[in-house]
Amino acid sequence: MTFQDILLMRHELLLSVLMLLILIIDLMLKGESRKSLIPVSLTLFLGVVIIGFLPASEGSIFGGMYKTNGTTLLMKNILNIATLIVFLQSAAWLKKEENNQKLAEFFILILSTLIGMNLMISSGDFLMFYIGLETATIPLAALAAYTHHQTKSAEAGIKLILSSALSSGILLYGISMIYGTTGSVYFTEVAAKWSNEPLNIMAFIFFFSGMAFKISLVPFHLWTADVYEGAPVNVTSYLSVVSKGSAAFVLMTVLYTVFPAMVEHWQTVLYVIAVLTMTIGNLFALRQKNMKRFLAFSSIAQAGFILLGIIGASQLGMTTTIFFVLTYVFTNLAAFGVVSAISNETGKENMDDYNGLYQTNPKLSLLLMLALFSLAGIPPVAGFFGKFFLFASAASQSFYWLVFIAVVNATISLYYYLLPVKAIFINKNENPIPSFKSDVYTRTGLIIAALGTLLIGLLSISYEYIASLSYGLQ
């Protein structure tokens, strides 16, 4: 293995180095000066994000366990940008006195999960995949319990670690059966030796359930609401955007590269799960009064839409899925950004608290409106284009009924996405949330998210670029 080969792991290596650097810097900082860790980490991470965009070679190392190409780089870069926005939006919260001691932890835990996700995306066999998955999951539990003096946060951590233990177990069981039936854990060899025996189907369902847990697809979603509500807002936004997005990417890559032989079968599985997810997610989202819980269920419904892209099993399907995740990243981070800014400033997280927000904080209100419109899929914001392309992709594969159900669900979702908008602009309030000015990090994060929400859909170059890197069934 040459130095060139090692450089293929650029993203993972840079993140690891950054993680270690932060650990070391943290050791040298004491007391108040600890806060300087925020700008330092942000700058370093920005560097990592930028380097990620430099042109890179493709190839595979470790005997095919790790592989990289244009698509994986694109996925990793999307996750990097999302993480950068999360970091920016977390700064105000991290600056609080109570977090002073464990500032570095936040960065390190998130970075280590990001490494895990990158490994998952680049994995060429199930072992590497599983290592990535665990690296991406266990620190999340610690993150969910970050404010452990709060019962809810601690509860969220426990619930996440226990649920994910269960799902990991089932997933690992699935992998072992895959190994048992095909005699290999390499993606290419499994794909070559795959046969549609009942045992294989069972193995696939076990594996799929584990992934469905990560993306929080119904009926494997039950942990989501409790964890999202209990965890600190910024962790929730990381969970709902980066963690979910990466899992969707991985599920798609694995389905397209490992299981092309049973494409009709997994399309049926996805069909059922997509319908369940969109519908149940919507039905629960309707009734939520807590903004975090509201966004949690909304993100479940959105995950159902992602499946519409994956189910296409074609180059178009992959393009639309990646494009949708990209729009979803910016949109959801804009929504979570506003919720987190308000939560950090006032501690208020209920929809009723947002009544009359426009009177006091017009800019935040408009941004939240923009994000919710995008989530609901109203043109000309990014979310509309994301959904539109997804529907077009599914329709081009003749999944007309699925598209119809999705359209109905999108209509239903419009109702609840407009509820906060109504609260903000129409509902009266004696004492609305007071006017405040966020710090420069939060504002930068919000501006990036807003620009993304506004522009991604209109700049066709983003779509064309994704299309040029996508592929169909292998």
Add this chain to the structure above:
Amino acid sequence: MTNYSYTLFIPLIPLAMFLLIGLTGHKFKPIVSGYAGTLGLTVAAFLSYITAIRYFFIEGAVDGTYPMIKAVSTVWLRFTDTLHIDLGVLIDPISVMMLVVITTVSLMVHLYSLGYMKGERGFARFYAFLSLFSFSMLGLVLATNIFQMYIFWELVGVSSFLLIGFYYEKPSAVAASKKAFIVTRFADLGFLIGILMLSFTTDTFDFKTLTSLDGPIITSTAGASFMGLSVITWSLIFIFIGGAGKSAMFPLHIWLPDAMEGPTPVSALIHAATMVVAGVYLVARLFPAYAIAAPDALHVVGYVGGFTSLFAAVIAITQIDIKRVLAFSTMSQIGYMMMSLGVSGYGDHEGLGYMASMFHLFTHAMFKALLFLGAGAIIHAVHSNNMTDMGGLRKYMPITHITFLIACLTIAGIPPLSGFWSKDEILAAALHHNPILFGIGFGVAGLTAFYMFRLYYNIFWGTDRHYHHTPHEAPAIMTFPLLFLAVASVFSGFLPFSHMVTSDGKPFEAHTDMLVAIPSVVIALIGITFATIMYKKPSTIPDRLAGSIKGLYKASLNKFWFDEIYLFVTKRVIFAYISRPIAWFDRHVVDATMNLVGWTVTTASNKIKGLQSGQLQQYAMVFVSSVVILVLLFVYLISK
């Protein structure tokens, strides 16, 4: 080939100014917005002139033909390999000519408004909208494909709507802006249908492909037909409907007179010189398609144009409001341009009508903008729109008087002013192709001279009224544009248009046809003489004449009751017999269905809330049993 990519900035500068003034205008003194907008337009005008000089004089024709250059082009939405919506800049003779027209008139209007709109509430808003309009109009003429043109077409409509309704506290302005928007939008529906049909049959939006002689329109002869006309013909007729709406062609003209509710500089820019000629530009843009592939559609263009020009001229004779006289005159002159396109053939001297139409578009923009700005100065001085409140103003407003007189002589077609040259070419083209339309055009020339001089005498001669304040000449910032446009009106006729703007891009020699020129001057002089007899001094002739042809007089005064006809059709017929049943259906059937759906959803939502208990052991149970159920289900399905 020369690089014209800088032309992208010509529309982008006004856009930047719109955003700047619109977003930050309220933070500065209003006049700053005015200066910013004017400065931006000055730069855009400068770039346009450079482009025109380079295109026509430095580069000139390549191999005897002016090239059609895509200076900038990016794919915006791709449907198939050939069918994609681009955004770009197209440089060819007519787009370069339009650049000059738009930026010149727009710059003059910007300058003029510094004086005219001084002290108005919403001064910054006015300049923001002016910039938005300039951006949209420039984007329209530079469009590389018909869909881009459609986008800017609608933007132009929106800016026109905003500017007509500028005095939004005045109910009549609000009504006029709505009317203009709805009528033109209705016509744009035809445009859109035409675009869809055309792109469906030809598989492209691109102007260059659509108009090239070996392109899909012109080579395709087969295809479905409907009522004896091919799909291409139908689609071009539909596209013309959009153009007719914007250019206020009969019977879609009803919005233009009311649009005079907007500030007068706006009328000069949008409703005289630029936006209303968009329809002419649209037909000219697709001209090879009309001329070669769909001569029937071109006939429609010609007859609609000819009829409108006569119709509007008859109405213009009796109007009292000076801006409305000018509005109907605009309609009439645009009808002229359309008629001229309608009688044109393709290539060389056959394309005389095309050249004449573009020529007249150019000269008309100058003198009509001058007339409107002059009217604005008059209205500014006497605080009224009605000519019954005016008279004898030549003593008080010498500059306005002289420039207005020049404009009237120009539009009447008196040599050697520019209007004579362009009108002469139109009549010459009509004479050779269609004697009926020539007759109409000839008559309209006389009517035009008559009503313009009726207007002129009523304002500047006639009885001297008692004014509240003594009228005074407008400030220099307003008279400068008048003088500039007067110079342009006098001299623009000497431009060698047949060497620059032709139907196939190849220059040809155009001669003044004495057989046409002499009668047309004579009839103009007759019209002027009649007007002089009747209106120079107070006389009873006009009233006696009106009495002797009472029916026609009333019909013309009431604009042939077209507004009333439209109101009858919409309110009494469409609203009562179509809209009301639909509203009932919507309220009782559609709403009820939706309420049922809503009720089902909320009920279902309530029923399943127990699923989310918060207890982890239950979650685990659901998880595991779901896996088992899925496995059983799929193993069963597959083994079957």
